[in-house]
Amino acid sequence: MIKEKVERNVFQVVDMHESDDTAYWRGQSYAKRIETIEFMRKVVFGHDRVSERLQRVLTVDELKEN
Secondary structure (H helix, E strand, C coil), rough: CCCCCCCCCCCCCCCCCCCCCCHCCCCCHHHHHHHHHHHHHHHHHHCCHHHHCCCCCCCCCCCCCC
């Protein structure tokens, strides 16, 4: 799990055409990529407080035969 701490005092500008990030991320597992995307989403947009409070409810009902 990625620790949710961001160093906000570090800033770096990188030319995307000269970056070798593509090779790095292609070498990572799908789970690691998704985990990182979720972390980045939380950093940018914050935690989704609405869905944290909503509860999923599932009801199963028997069908009556005619």
